[in-house]
Amino acid sequence: MLRLSEIKLPLDHTDEDLHAAVLKKLRLKAADINNYTVFKRSYDARKRDDIRLVYIVDVELPKQKQLLHRFKKDPHVKPTPDTSYHYVAEAPKAVEHRPVVIGNGPCGMFAGLLLAQMGFKPIILERGKAVHERSVDTFGFWSKRKFKPESNAQFGEGGAGTFSDGKLYSRIKDTNHHGRKVLHELVNAGAVPEILFINKPHIGTYRLVKIVENLRNTILSFEGDVRFETRVDDIDIADRQVRGVMLANGDYIRTDHVVLSVGHSARDTFEMLHRRGVYIEPKPFSIGFRVEHPQPLIDECRFGEQAGHPILGAADYKLVHHCNNGRSVYSFCMCPGGQVVAATSETGRVVTNGMSQYERSGKNANSGIVVGITPEADYPDGPLAGIALQRELEARAFELGGGTYEAPGQLVGDFLVGQPSQQLGSVKPSYRPGVHLCDLSPSLPDYAIEAIREALPVFDKKIPGFAMHDAVLTGVETRTSSPIRIKRGEDFQSLNTQGLYPAGEGAGYAGGILSAGVDGLKVAEAVALSIVEKVSCL
Ligand code: FAD
Numbered sequence: 001m002l003r004l005s006e007i008k009l010p011l012d013h014t015d016e017d018l019h020a021a022v023l024k025k026l027r028l029k030a031a032d033i034n035n036y037t038v039f040k041r042s043y044d045a046r047k048r049d050d051i052r053l054v055y056i057v058d059v060e061l062p063k064q065k066q067l068l069h070r071f072k073k074d075p076h077v078k079p080t081p082d083t084s085y086h087y088v089a090e091a092p093k094a095v096e097h098r099p100v101v102i103g104n105g106p107c108g109m110f111a112g113l114l115l116a117q118m119g120f121k122p123i124i125l126e127r128g129k130a131v132h133e134r135s136v137d138t139f140g141f142w143s144k145r146k147f148k149p150e151s152n153a154q155f156g157e158g159g160a161g162t163f164s165d166g167k168l169y170s171r172i173k174d175t176n177h178h179g180r181k182v183l184h185e186l187v188n189a190g191a192v193p194e195i196l197f198i199n200k201p202h203i204g205t206y207r208l209v210k211i212v213e214n215l216r217n218t219i220l221s222f223e224g225d226v227r228f229e230t231r232v233d234d235i236d237i238a239d240r241q242v243r244g245v246m247l248a249n250g251d252y253i254r255t256d257h258v259v260l261s262v263g264h265s266a267r268d269t270f271e272m273l274h275r276r277g278v279y280i281e282p283k284p285f286s287i288g289f290r291v292e293h294p295q296p297l298i299d300e301c302r303f304g305e306q307a308g309h310p311i312l313g314a315a316d317y318k319l320v321h322h323c324n325n326g327r328s329v330y331s332f333c334m335c336p337g338g339q340v341v342a343a344t345s346e347t348g349r350v351v352t353n354g355m356s357q358y359e360r361s362g363k364n365a366n367s368g369i370v371v372g373i374t375p376e377a378d379y380p381d382g383p384l385a386g387i388a389l390q391r392e393l394e395a396r397a398f399e400l401g402g403g404t405y406e407a408p409g410q411l412v413g414d415f416l417v418g419q420p421s422q423q424l425g426s427v428k429p430s431y432r433p434g435v436h437l438c439d440l441s442p443s444l445p446d447y448a449i450e451a452i453r454e455a456l457p458v459f460d461k462k463i464p465g466f467a468m469h470d471a472v473l474t475g476v477e478t479r480t481s482s483p484i485r486i487k488r489g490e491d492f493q494s495l496n497t498q499g500l501y502p503a504g505e506g507a508g509y510a511g512g513i514l515s516a517g518v519d520g521l522k523v524a525e526a527v528a529l530s531i532v533e534k535v536s537c538l
Contacts, residue, residue, distance in 0.1 A: 001080035002026075002064055003039065007055040011043075011309055022057055026067060026077070034060040039080075042199030043312060048304030053311070085181040089528040091119030092535040098123050098225075099257040099527050100245055102232045102269075105159015106513045107504025108261035109215055110182060110520035111527075116224035118528050123253060124224060125245070127231035127266075128156025131212045138163055142342055142432040145405045150231070153353065154265040154345035154479075157228065158212035160505070161513040165335045165356045166203030168195055170515040182517035189214035192358075200316070204358030232269065235500070237276055242499030256534070257527045260494075261504040261520060264482035265345045267387050270506075279487055279495045280383040283508050286332065286480040287393060287448055288370030289440065289473040290340045290352040291412065292429055297465045298336065298365045314360040317367070317463060321455040325447055329455035332368035332480055336360045339430040340474055342405060349394035350401050350408070352431065352477050364430055368477040369455070371448040378445070379483075386483025397443050397476040402436040408443055408476075409435035413469025416453060425470030435474055443475045482508045492526035501527055 007021050022036050023029065040056040058080045061067070071077035099115055101108045104126035115122040127150055128134055134156030137148045149155075153163050168183065180196075186203070187193050189211045195201035203211065216226050234246035235258065244254045262269045274280055295314050299307035302315035314336030321329050338356030345351075354366045379385035400408035409429055414421040420439035429435045441449050460467035485508030487495045494500040503509060503523040510516040 002059045002061065002067060003056060003078050003080040004059060005056045005076045007057060008044065008052045009055070011051055011053060011306060011311055013053070018055065018057070022059060026059070028061070032061060032063070034062070036060065038197050040197055040199060045302055045312075048302075048306070051303060051306050051312070083177040083180045085177070085184070087118055088525045089118055089532045091121070091528070092532060094535060095120065095531055097255045097257075099259065099531065100125060100253055100255045101259040101261060102245070103159065103261040103263060103266070103504070103506070104157050104226065105261060105263050105504065105516060106161050107510060107516040107520040108159070108259065109212070109219075110185070110517040111259045111261060111503060111524040112219050112224055112226070113185060113215060114521050114524040115528060116219045116222035118524075119222070120528060120531065121223045121225070123255075124219065124226045125230045125232055125247070126157055126226065126228050127248075128152075128228065130216075130228045131157040131162060131209050134162070135209055141405070145433045147344070147347060147405065149345065149347055150229070152345050153341060153343040154263060157216065158208065159263050159516075160265070161516070162208050162212055163205050163341060163355050164208070164513070165333070165338055165354060166205065166208050166513065167333075168201045168203065168514045169199075170512050170518070172515045172518060174518060178518040178521045179514055181521060182514060185215065186211060189218065202356070202358070202360075204360070205355050207358050234272060235276055237497055240497055242497060256499050257501070257531060258499060259501045259503050259520070259523055259527060260486065260507060261516075261523075263504065263506045264479055266506055267346075267391075270384060270387065270484060273486065274384060278497050278500065281485045281487055282375035282379065282383050282386050283481075283483060283485040284372060284374045285386060285483050286330075286368075286370035286372050286477075287444055288329070288332070288368055288452060288477045289475045290354060290366050290431075290477055291369050292340060292364040292366045292427055292472045292474070293466065293468065294427060295337050295363060295365045297468070298463065301463045301465070314365070319459045319462060321458045323451040323454045325450055327447060327451040328372045329369060329451050330372075332370045332477070334365070334367035336365050337362040338364070338366055340366050340407075342407070342432065343479060344394065344405075346391070346394070348398050349391065350397040350405060350476065351394050351479055352407055352474050353479065362430065364427065366430070368480060369452055369473070370477055370480055371451045373448075383484055390478045390483060393444065393476050393478050400436070400438050400440070400443055400475070404433070404436075406434040406436040407431045407474040408438050408440055409472055409474045410438060410440040411469060412456060412467055412471040412473060415440055415473055416456060416467065424472070427470045427472050429472040429474060431474050435472065440473055440475050481511050482506050484508060491530070492523050
């Protein structure tokens with residue numbers, strides 16, 4: 001197959017137009033090609049009055065060699081690379097101890113899936129509940145303030161990604177095409193096939209719930225074992241080699257291979273690992289607020305007269321500003337047409353994040369507006385100091401919000417001049433259980449408040465209206481990424497604990513659903529190869 005890139009067409013083109021563009025590019029007639037498929041579709045909206053769709057297309061044709069020769073100097077005509085997934089191992093018959101995966105977020109789920117597909121019969125242990133029961137608890141918290149520390153937006157089947165926008169893009173280098181494997185498995189589990197070819201695919205919360213359940217059933221069909229409400233409270237390590245895991249219910253599971261995919265909110269688990277001497281480093285992360293604007297403001301700015309065009313959907317944005325105080329402020333996890341959600345996993349704390357449904361038809365656009373912080377400058381007191389800072393800020397946000405799990409909030413106009421907000425304006429915040437208007441400046445360190453105050457007017461120059469008086473800030477956004485890294489070597493095992501495979505976002509090796517899934521696949525391959533090697537040495 002040949003891969004053609006940079007095929008540009010107007011928004012309202014037909015299938016025939018694309019076919020014609022492919023033939024024109026290759027200077028061929030319809031009879032000369034067998035078939036073509038779209039590999040990727042994105043849009044170029046740099047000129048708002050001439051927004052174009054941009055395609056990468058794979059063409060099947062008989063005379064590929066001659067054509068490649070004819071286009072040898074054209075960077076937009078190349079052979080199609082093989083992006084299919086190839087299993088690295090098959091489970092030997094005599095595996096003494098089954099591998100254990102801790103955590104059933106995207107990382108643990110894809111690690112478990114791949115181990116199961118290769119025949120290793122993994123045991124997946126998840127502290128939270130199965131996704132349907134978890135949904136009842138999470139939505140129950142949002143509507144009735146009934147918080148459950150083991151079943152919420154962070155903990156439970158599907159991990160942090162379940163009640164999210166389900167954005168599936170990442171900037172990771174993916175030379176072995178693991179990302180395609182993740183996307184294909186999601187489609188097999190019920191995601192719309194368009195996620196395979198649109199540039200910035202997303203799934204949406206309600207659809208994710210069903211997909212997560214289907215992925216679990218696939219794991220079970222390959223004789224994997226998935227256990228809910230099963231928290232790992234300790235790890236048995238002897239001579240710096242993992243021997244087993246201890247569960248909160250007192251049970252012990254003997255294993256030599258543990259995938260540690262616990263996400264960035266498993267603070268008790270991090271403390272336990274630190275006590276057990278597992279090597280952990282502090283890592284930079286970001287803190288800030290969520291901001292909400294009317295979605296049409298963003299659509300109009302990005303798409304002009306084409307705002308609302310169905311193929312474009314609700315517009316997103318990406319903003320960054322380097323401030324005079326040396327800090328950088330950037331937009332994080334932007335959710336077009338979405339909702340700000342309560343994402344705490346601890347009692348008496350308030351944390352914001354964002355989600356949306358597949359249609360992205362909510363009235364507001366939201367994103368985190370966050371400031372980068374580092375262990376050297378901001379939390380120098382050891383590997384877990386970032387967690388202590390997160391807890392302090394989240395507890396302060398709880399207090400500022402009135403101690404009822406409402407989020408402290410302020411209108412952008414008031415925030416910029418430093419006066420508490422008394423009344424909402426035209427933008428109705430979507431955060432549930434509610435927003436408590438106040439002065440947000442005590443909620444974050446001074447340098448962060450100063451940086452966000454400088455950045456908002458600069459963002460307003462890029463998106464006119466971004467600093468509009470009535471836009472709403474809610475706080476605090478603290479779980480942007482893991483505050484630690486559980487370092488691993490090239491064999492994917494902890495630097496000082498054999499058999500422990502730190503993985504995904506919590507270990508500092510992913511940031512987002514797709515990258516966590518990809519990391520899960522890579523770690524599963526490493527576990528599989530290690531087991532095969534051990535068995536062959538016996
Ligand atoms: P997690 O998803 O956090 O999963 C870890 C799992 O481990 C959890 O289920 C937890 O219950 C379990 N666990 C923890 N400790 C233990 C223990 N001791 N024993 C047993 N189980 C344990 N990313 C995107 O790419 N796109 C988005 O649109 C997006 N939106 C988001 C919206 C929200 C509201 C949130 C909270 C996050 C969002 N993210 C998004 C981030 C994304 O969800 C995470 O990056 C991703 O889920 C990380 O995957 P993970 O598997 O590494 O960890």
